[in-house]
Amino acid sequence: MAQLNSPEELEKFRQKVVSKRDPNTPCISICAGAGCLASGASEVIAAFKAQIEKEGLKTDVVDTKETGCPGFCERGPIVVIYPEEICYLQVSPEDVPEIISQTIKEKKIVDRLLYVDPNTGEKATHESDIPFYNNQKRNIIGNNIHIDPKKIDDYLALGGYSALDKVLSGMTSEEVVEEVKKSNLRGRGGGGFPAGRKWEGSRNAPDEPKYVIVNADEGDPGAFMDRALLEGNPHSILEGLIIGGYAIGSHEGYIYVRQEYPLAVENVNIAIQQAEAYGFLGQNILGSGFDFKITVHQGAGAFVCGESTALMTALEGRAGEPRPKYIRSNIKGLWEKPSVLNNVETWANVPLIINKGADWFTQFGTEGSKGTKIFSLVGKITNTGLVEVPMGITLKDIIYKIGGGIPGGKRFKAVQTGGPSGGCIPEDLLDLEVGFDELTKAGSMMGSGGMIVMDEDTCMVDVARYFINFLTDESCGKCVPCREGLRQMLKILTNITEGKGKTGDIELLEDLSEVAGEASLCALGTSAPNPFLSTVRYFRDEYEAHINEKRCPALSCKELISYHIDPDKCQACMICFRKCPVDAIDGAKKKIHIIDQETCTKCGTCFEVCPSRFSAVQKISGEPVPAPIPEDARTIVKKSKEK
Amino acid sequence: MDIKRIDQIIDKYEGDASALIQVLLEIQSENHWLPKEAIERVSVKLEVPLSRIQHIATFYKAFSLVPRGRHEVHICMGTACHVRGATRVLDTVQDLTGIKPGESDLDLKFSLETVNCLGCCALGPVMEVDGKTHGKMSPAETSDVLKSYE
Numbered sequence: 001m002a003q004l005n006s007p008e009e010l011e012k013f014r015q016k017v018v019s020k021r022d023p024n025t026p027c028i029s030i031c032a033g034a035g036c037l038a039s040g041a042s043e044v045i046a047a048f049k050a051q052i053e054k055e056g057l058k059t060d061v062v063d064t065k066e067t068g069c070p071g072f073c074e075r076g077p078i079v080v081i082y083p084e085e086i087c088y089l090q091v092s093p094e095d096v097p098e099i100i101s102q103t104i105k106e107k108k109i110v111d112r113l114l115y116v117d118p119n120t121g122e123k124a125t126h127e128s129d130i131p132f133y134n135n136q137k138r139n140i141i142g143n144n145i146h147i148d149p150k151k152i153d154d155y156l157a158l159g160g161y162s163a164l165d166k167v168l169s170g171m172t173s174e175e176v177v178e179e180v181k182k183s184n185l186r187g188r189g190g191g192g193f194p195a196g197r198k199w200e201g202s203r204n205a206p207d208e209p210k211y212v213i214v215n216a217d218e219g220d221p222g223a224f225m226d227r228a229l230l231e232g233n234p235h236s237i238l239e240g241l242i243i244g245g246y247a248i249g250s251h252e253g254y255i256y257v258r259q260e261y262p263l264a265v266e267n268v269n270i271a272i273q274q275a276e277a278y279g280f281l282g283q284n285i286l287g288s289g290f291d292f293k294i295t296v297h298q299g300a301g302a303f304v305c306g307e308s309t310a311l312m313t314a315l316e317g318r319a320g321e322p323r324p325k326y327i328r329s330n331i332k333g334l335w336e337k338p339s340v341l342n343n344v345e346t347w348a349n350v351p352l353i354i355n356k357g358a359d360w361f362t363q364f365g366t367e368g369s370k371g372t373k374i375f376s377l378v379g380k381i382t383n384t385g386l387v388e389v390p391m392g393i394t395l396k397d398i399i400y401k402i403g404g405g406i407p408g409g410k411r412f413k414a415v416q417t418g419g420p421s422g423g424c425i426p427e428d429l430l431d432l433e434v435g436f437d438e439l440t441k442a443g444s445m446m447g448s449g450g451m452i453v454m455d456e457d458t459c460m461v462d463v464a465r466y467f468i469n470f471l472t473d474e475s476c477g478k479c480v481p482c483r484e485g486l487r488q489m490l491k492i493l494t495n496i497t498e499g500k501g502k503t504g505d506i507e508l509l510e511d512l513s514e515v516a517g518e519a520s521l522c523a524l525g526t527s528a529p530n531p532f533l534s535t536v537r538y539f540r541d542e543y544e545a546h547i548n549e550k551r552c553p554a555l556s557c558k559e560l561i562s563y564h565i566d567p568d569k570c571q572a573c574m575i576c577f578r579k580c581p582v583d584a585i586d587g588a589k590k591k592i593h594i595i596d597q598e599t600c601t602k603c604g605t606c607f608e609v610c611p612s613r614f615s616a617v618q619k620i621s622g623e624p625v626p627a628p629i630p631e632d633a634r635t636i637v638k639k640s641k642e643k
Numbered sequence: 644m645d646i647k648r649i650d651q652i653i654d655k656y657e658g659d660a661s662a663l664i665q666v667l668l669e670i671q672s673e674n675h676w677l678p679k680e681a682i683e684r685v686s687v688k689l690e691v692p693l694s695r696i697q698h699i700a701t702f703y704k705a706f707s708l709v710p711r712g713r714h715e716v717h718i719c720m721g722t723a724c725h726v727r728g729a730t731r732v733l734d735t736v737q738d739l740t741g742i743k744p745g746e747s748d749l750d751l752k753f754s755l756e757t758v759n760c761l762g763c764c765a766l767g768p769v770m771e772v773d774g775k776t777h778g779k780m781s782p783a784e785t786s787d788v789l790k791s792y793e
Contacts (some may be wrong), residue, residue, distance in 0.1 A: 038763045038776035073765035221721030224762030259668060259705055260758060262774060301666050301704030303759065318695070318701040319663035376764065378723035382766035416722070452722045468724060470759070476702070 003279035006287040007169045010161065017153045026062045027082040029145055030091075033069025033231055034263050035224075036076035041094065044077045047093035051100050056600040061103050065154075068144035068232015071386035072132055075241040079191070080127060080145055087127040115544035118382070135401045137364065138233065138388045139372050141225075142346050145230035149267045152274040155235040158414065163279055164239050167246055168288035171354075176247040177203055180350065183358035184370045189215055189343030190418065190447045191434035192369075202248040202330040205338035210250035212241055213334065213341040215311060215503055216257040216264065219303040220419030221470065223450035223536050224372040224393070225386050226344035227514070230264040233348070234271035234478035238349035239292065241279065248340055253292065256311050256582035258299040258363070269296055273352040278386045303420075303474035307522050308341045309333075310476070321478045343448065349379035355460075365391035369435035379416075379452040382407045389434070399453060411556075418447030419620045420467045420474075421527035423534025424460060445527070459556035460539040461546050465493040466529035480523030481609060485516035489532065498559040503549035506536060551622020558602050561621045565606075567592045569616035572636050576617060588609065592634040597625055644674045644681050653688045660689045664699060667706060675711040675754075704756075712747040712754035714792045716740075717771040721760030724767035732768045735759065735782040739789055753789070 004010045030036075030045050046066050072078055075089035081103055088099065095418070102108045115124040118122075124130045126240040127145075135494040144465050147154040155161070172304045179399055181196030202210055202350025214237060218226040222242060228501045230237060241253045257265055272294050275281045283291050297315055303322035312334045314320035349371060352362045362370045369391035375398065382404030389398060395415060399405065406412050414424040423444030425432065432438055436446045456464065489512050492505050513529030518524045536543055565576070570592045577585045577593055584600040587593030593616075595606070611615040654671045656662035666689070670681050686693045700706040703760055718733045737743060740753045747754040763769050766778025770785060777788050 034761075034776070035763050035765055038766050038769070038778050073763070076765065123731075218762075219759060221760035222723045222764055223760065224764065227762050260761065298665060298668055299703075300668055300699075300706060302702060314664065317663040317691075319698050376768075379726055384723070448790070450722075451725070454726065458726060466722070584760035 003277070003282075005284075007165045010165055010286060014156050014159075014162075017157050022060075023407060024083055026061060027037055027065055028062065029065045029067045029080045029082065029103070030097075031069055031076060031078040031145070031411065032066035033073075033144075033228060034261070035069060035073035036078060039090075039261070040075045041077035041509070043093045044079070044091050045098065047096040048100075051096050051328070053306050055100065057100075057104075062100075065148050066150075068143075068147055068149050069228040069386065070127070070145040071138075071141055071228065071388070072130075072383070073386070074313060074382070074384040077228050079113075085126045085128070087115065087125070087130065089115055111477045132383050132385065132387075132402055132404070135397065136388050137390045139352060139364075140236075140299075141228065141346065141374055141386060141388045143227070143231070143236070144228065147233055147236055148565055149232055150270050152235060152271065152278060155233070155245055158488065159355070160235055161239055163243055163354040164280060165286060167243050168286050168290055173247050173249060174205065176243060176354070179358050180247070180353060183353045183361040185346065185349055185353060185361070186369060186436060187342055188345035188373065188448065190445065192446055195342055198330050198342070199244065199248050201328065202250075203340040203341045205331045207332070207337050209252060209337055210248055210340040211334045211337060212242055212244045212248065212250045212253045213311070213315070213339055214253070214255040214344055214347055215258075215306065215308070215611055216255055216261075216307040216344045217311060217340055218258065218261075218344070219306045220448055220449060220450045220472075222378045222452050223376045223448050224417060225376050225449050227264050227367060228386055229348050230261070231267050231620065232265075234268045235275065236348045236351055237268075237344055238280070239269055240347035242285070242292050243340070243350050243354060244340060244347065246290055247433070250340070251291050251293070253294040254315055254334075255294060255296045256299055256305070256315060257296060259301065265296065265298060272296065273612045283303055298536055302476070303470075304476045304522070304524050307337050307524055309522065311341065312339060319476075320477045322524070324521060339417055345449075364439070366433060366435045370435045373434070373446070375434075375449045375451045377451050377453070378401050380406055380410065380455040380458070381453040386638055393435045393436045394431050394433055395425065398434070398451065399430070406453065406455050408455075410457065412453070413456050413458055414454045414460065414463075416444075416452040416454065416463065416531075417450065418445035418530070419450050421445070421524065421530050421531045422447045424454070424463065425534075426538040432540065435485050443537050444530070445505055447592050457554055457556060458534040459497070459554035460542050460551055461493065461552075462497050462554075464532045464535045465490070465497055467529070468493055470526045471524065475528075476634060479519075479521040479525060481516045481519040482521070482528060485512050485520075486525075486528055489516075489529070493532070496543065496546045497552075497557045499546070499550045499557075501543075503547065506540070507548055509536070545622065549622045555619040555621050557621075561619045562625045563600060563602060563604070564599060564618050564620050565593050565595055566616050566618055567633075569614055570636075571616070573611065573612050573614070575609050575611065579609045589634045592626045592629065592636060594634075644670065644678055646684055648673070648683050649684050650700070653685065658688060660691050663689055663691055663696070664703070667696070667700065671706055675713075675715070676707040684727065707754075708749060710747065712751045714753050714773050716753055716755050716789070717758045717761070718744075718755070719759075719761045719763075719767065719769040719771070720757045721764065721767070723760075723764035726767055729768040729769040731777060731782055732770055732780045732785050735785040736770070736789065739786055752792070 081090045099292040113131045177199050185195045187193040305314045307322050310320040310322040373390045416424045468490045472490045475482045479484045577587045582595045607617045744757045770777045
């Protein structure tokens with residue numbers, strides 16, 4: 001492939017790519033994102049290819065495409081058939097021959113693979129008919145399903161690199177910065193700092209050379225939107241980065257991607273090679289005289305490297321420890337030179353803003369937070385997946401309209417946003433509008449966009465302990481308030497969940513939180529107390545129950561609960577008796593079962609296996625286990641015989 | 644590990660000291676651990692003090708200074724997997740292999756690590772063996788998967 005040396009050549013080539021594609025040719029798009037691959041998408045892809053070859057179908061009859069992640073991970077592997085846009089969910093290799101013979105050849109729909117609305121029982125044929133999708137606004141992630149991330153032509157066919165062309169052929173660097181400033185695009189990685197102002201600072205900084213960096217060290221557990229973008233549409237991030245480089249006068253970009261995302265690393269490397277071959281990277285891009293190159297740096301596994309200064313230290317080849325930010329990194333960053341670091345999603349927004357204008361962008365969102373945001377909706381939620389919504393949508397809409405609510409008829413308790421250093425938001429704040437400032441006011445934060453839903457079975461003290469444990473483990477150890485403060489907080493929280501809490505523990509935790517929050521070096525430490533502070537703010541009664549009554553209201557903390565068989569409900573069915581791994585249950589046919597509390601390891605097996613029509617096994621917390629009923633009362637006499 | 648191969652990796656990065664982490668990652672991924680000879684070679688070629696390599700090799704989770712097993716087992720302990728019972732999967736693997744996270748078994752068959760999020764939250768709890776993801780694991784399935792590896 002020859003290089004494209006001018007805007008005219010790019011347009012001509014784009015025309016050629018588009019003209020070669022007949023929009024009416026059936027195309028089978030299969031999600032090849034990490035989520036669907038894990039649920040067996042590669043077998044489905046192989047089955048389609050084999051079946052097509054077996055039936056001798058040529059590419060002008062049917063085409064296949066391995067695309068990026070459309071977000072509905074819950075129902076993967078996902079297959080969409082164009083041009084009708086028929087959406088099949090949870091497709092297995094066995095379904096493939098039927099899809100080919102029915103849908104491709106006969107134009108009939110395979111009913112059983114369609115989405116069924118759990119409330120109405122209605123089936124949805126198209127992606128746009130599924131509530132999970134049609135309540136979203138998919139500006140960024142929507143293209144994933146149309147693109148094979150390993151083929152640059154797919155991106156070009158959708159108008160890819162036209163924003164770069166627009167910038168290089170008709171905009172000065174000031175104009176680019178101004179447009180981004182006007183859009184009020186705020187950093188999607190968590191901090192929410194206005195990207196345009198960051199860029200302007202670097203542009204005006206006197207030092208040379210300058211650097212632009214993509215932060216793809218997505219370390220928050222339960223968050224994978226950056227991975228989906230890098231895997232699914234890598235060129236959109238490259239395009240954003242090149243535009244950013246042009247805007248601030250940088251000729252060198254870095255992508256820092258964690259090695260735990262091998263497919264993202266692979267796809268972004270392929271994308272860079274293709275962009276170089278086409279001349280979107282390298283010398284004299286599109287004949288404009290602008291040079292730019294991109295290097296991929298793999299992270300070696302350290303959560304703190306998601307922090308901007310730690311990431312830059314890691315890029316220099318050292319241990320990723322943060323440094324004080326007396327001077328911002330957009331003035332003195334990587335190798336002490338002006339460096340603009342933005343998150344994957346922030347960069348992905350840039351080509352859209354340039355192409356469609358800041359006014360288009362600002363029509364979405366709230367006063368302080370513009371545009372859309374991708375959240376990864378996980379935990380105790382019916383529809384796990386990635387959702388892109390305009391800022392300002394309420395949490396309730398995300399969880400119930402898109403997420404489909406809580407599975408298993410359980411009650412919603414809280415939603416945790418902002419990753420490990422975020423906070424938990426309780427039920428009575430569900431009408432909260434999602435935005436940077438709104439979430440901070442509620443004691444949580446936007447973070448990178450993880451949204452973990454918790455139901456009534458989740459203990460909020462245990463959640464705080466889980467996150468503080470995570471952060472203690474990931475603290476780099478450079479500053480004392482974070483290293484030691486978190487360690488002590490973890491000890492106290494563990495004590496509380498184990499029933500060893502003392503009066504005054506809450507106050508001590510609050511003191512420690514204040515010091516860590518004020519005195520830590522980087523954002524990891526200053527925000528680390530948030531999981532505790534937000535849970536104690538909204539669920540103080542749970543802490544007090546653990547400490548004062550030695551009771552876990554969610555019946556989740558192992559040390560504080562006991563299992564007990566209700567003698568009035570037990571039908572002596574022997575199921576728990578047989579399943580108990582430590583033989584702690586005494587019983588026989590027609591003899592009411594009893595758990596020996598001394599032997600019981602509280603594994604919960606009896607609770608899970610007891611048939612729901614009996615529900616005889618109960619969890620008890622904060623009160624003594626009732627004494628076993630006397631031996632002579634244990635024989636079950638059938639009621640029919642009594643009469 | 645062959646010194647020649649280490650030199651090849653270093654040369655790929657043109658002896659640039661800032662590529663230290665990338666060089667170590669490549670050695671780690673090919674050899675599954677960082678032997679002393681390899682580290683010394685990297686130190687000489689990149690002109691980086693051994694102490695700094697030691698710092699890096701212990702700071703980042705991806706590196707190991709002791710031999711690893713042929714099969715790397717990663718148990719996701721991310722929030723979504725945690726609330727769906729990742730601990731039970733981890734317990735099963737520990738029982739079957741007799742090793743704790745960070746360890747390798749004596750005949751170097753398995754190494755066990757916990758990881759924070761693999762990003763397949765819809766499939767939680769998740770176990771990854773040699774890069775292949777196994778989703779919605781129950782203790783029984785976990786043992787079936789482990790038994791399928793030689």
